[in-house]
Amino acid sequence: MKKIFVPILVVLIFAFFVPSVNAQLSPSIGGYVGLNFANASVTPTQTTSTRTCLKVGAFADLSFSPIISLQPGLEYIAKGTEYTTQGYTITWKFGYLEVPVLLKIKFDLQEVKPYVFAGPSFGINLSATEDWSGGNQSGSNDIKNNLETIDFGLRFGAGTDFKIDTKIKLFVNALYSIGLSNIVKTPTTVTVKNNGFQIESGVKFGL
Numbered sequence: 001m002k003k004i005f006v007p008i009l010v011v012l013i014f015a016f017f018v019p020s021v022n023a024q025l026s027p028s029i030g031g032y033v034g035l036n037f038a039n040a041s042v043t044p045t046q047t048t049s050t051r052t053c054l055k056v057g058a059f060a061d062l063s064f065s066p067i068i069s070l071q072p073g074l075e076y077i078a079k080g081t082e083y084t085t086q087g088y089t090i091t092w093k094f095g096y097l098e099v100p101v102l103l104k105i106k107f108d109l110q111e112v113k114p115y116v117f118a119g120p121s122f123g124i125n126l127s128a129t130e131d132w133s134g135g136n137q138s139g140s141n142d143i144k145n146n147l148e149t150i151d152f153g154l155r156f157g158a159g160t161d162f163k164i165d166t167k168i169k170l171f172v173n174a175l176y177s178i179g180l181s182n183i184v185k186t187p188t189t190v191t192v193k194n195n196g197f198q199i200e201s202g203v204k205f206g207l
Helices: 002-017
Strands: 028-043 051-063 068-085 088-106 112-134 137-142 150-165 168-179 191-206
Touching: 028 168, 051 088, 051 191, 068 112, 088 150, 112 168, 150 191
Parallel strands: 028 068
Antiparallel strands: 028 051, 028 191, 051 068, 068 088, 088 112, 112 137, 112 150, 150 168, 168 191
16 A cells, blocks of 8 residues: 555645646635544454544645546544444444545536546544443443554545535535555454445635
């Protein structure tokens, strides 16, 4: 995974600091809040349940044409899952600082502008706890040291802009995030990959 980080950083630097190639296509900035219906795929196979988690973030939207733009962002997102084993309920609670870089294709319908998007996301683990309960007992363990620092994944989804003013738009998105990297350091026989269905809404401002 380390070999892909250098080109990833190049893309991120380009996305954040290179202005729009067309001076008439103004960039936008915005923010959003949403929910992550988080889960995880576990190998060996383990039946898991969804956790409803919070996400909040900000982004820049850099247009390269009337229909194509690049949207780098920065967000805090909670992840995790829940499962039952040997009479105990185990809940994993993870917190990540995540950088998505999304390519958007927009469809201009005047006041309403739908779009689709896809791209990679790069997360840095900030916290990880394992809560357990069963047999009239409960507890919580810090398991951050058992997890990889970096979580790499892909996102894809669709959304719609609603024009409020010449430079103000509201939007709503629905997306799915697929984890591509094993987040567990030990034991080496276990593979855990984050995933989740997300909904988010926010506002963006033309510059």
